[in-house]
Amino acid sequence: MPEGHSVHRITRQFQRNFVGHRVTVSSPQGRFVIGAAQLSGQTVTDARAVGKQMFLEFDHGLWLRIHLGLYGAWDFSGEILMDATMASANGRMGQTNQHGTDLPTFDATGENSIFSIGAPRRTRVRMSEQEKEIDLDDTFPPEPVGQVRVRLLSDTVCADLRGPTACEVLDPAQVEAAIAKLGPDPELDNTPEAEQRFVSVVRKKPTPIGRLLMDQSVVSGIGNVYRAEMLFRAGLNPHAPGKSLSDETARDLWHDWAHLLHIGVATGQMMTMDDLEGERYRLAMKNRADRHWVYKREGLPCRVCGTHIVLEEMAARKLYWCPRCQA
Structure with missing residues (x-):
């Protein structure tokens, strides 16, 4: 999708x-x-x-x-x-x-x-x-x-x-x-008010954060790829209840979504390993396997800790995550 x-x-x-x-x-x-x-x-x-x-x-x-x-x-x-x-x-x-x-x-x-x-x-x-x-x-x-x-x-x-x-x-x-039924979209509205709307909803919900990020009434535009990658970048367990997140963590999620979305709009790529340079950057722009941390990498070693990436289903979609980095 x-x-x-x-x-x-x-x-x-x-x-x-x-x-x-x-x-x-x-x-x-x-x-x-x-x-x-x-x-x-x-x-x-x-x-x-x-x-x-x-x-x-x-x-x-x-x-x-x-x-x-x-x-x-x-x-x-x-x-x-x-x-x-x-x-x-x-x-x-x-x-x-x-x-x-x-x-x-x-x-x-x-x-x-x-x-x-x-x-x-x-x-x-x-x-x-x-x-x-x-x-x-x-x-x-x-x-x-x-x-x-x-x-x-x-x-x-x-x-x-x-x-x-x-x-x-x-x-x-x-x-x-x-x-009005849709959550805020940072590419359309990246104001403090939009950020606060996202943070307030997330921090009062007992729902796992892995489900909240896919809920279009909570935040607009995030799908399966961005969900997995954002959670890894934040070091968040997908099963953590939204209300267990600190205010700072929730705000960091919003800022990261705004950052990754802007890259995606500019390049057409869901580039989530955004610190690459030179030849590694060129390869990543040409090949999806080289530009994601965990998405579609089930069974492969985590790029950070070496633990095998796991695959499960959440919100009726495949979820990829590292059980150590996101413990």
């Missing part, structure tokens, strides 16, 4: 390519015909991500809410305008993207060769948990591929949505109610 950084990156694509443009909205699959008719012919005025959900506002006051879930993905095609936070030297984006605003970019051979940043590119890009450039013929708009729930089409860019968990038209009051 796409975690918070992926949804923020997708939203930036909409901000860059659709906000301010009138769009035709359709449902090639036929499952969103009524909703598409409510939005078609309007201008996109805002694109917003909150955790794992995104919201597109149209100039007549209605919004489109999307939750990609496990299988959802967006395909962008046409004259896609990319900026410094989204472009890469080889055109591939997301988990394979190696460029961030504050970080060097390397292509498949390890060379630093940024180009075309800010320029429109004739391409087709799929964005979900992973991002990749796919083959594009000369036809625009392209024929829908697969079960396309929603198509947004401007004069120059097409966005196709397939496989979402949620796809619905909301009025402003419904959008406000939906966002």
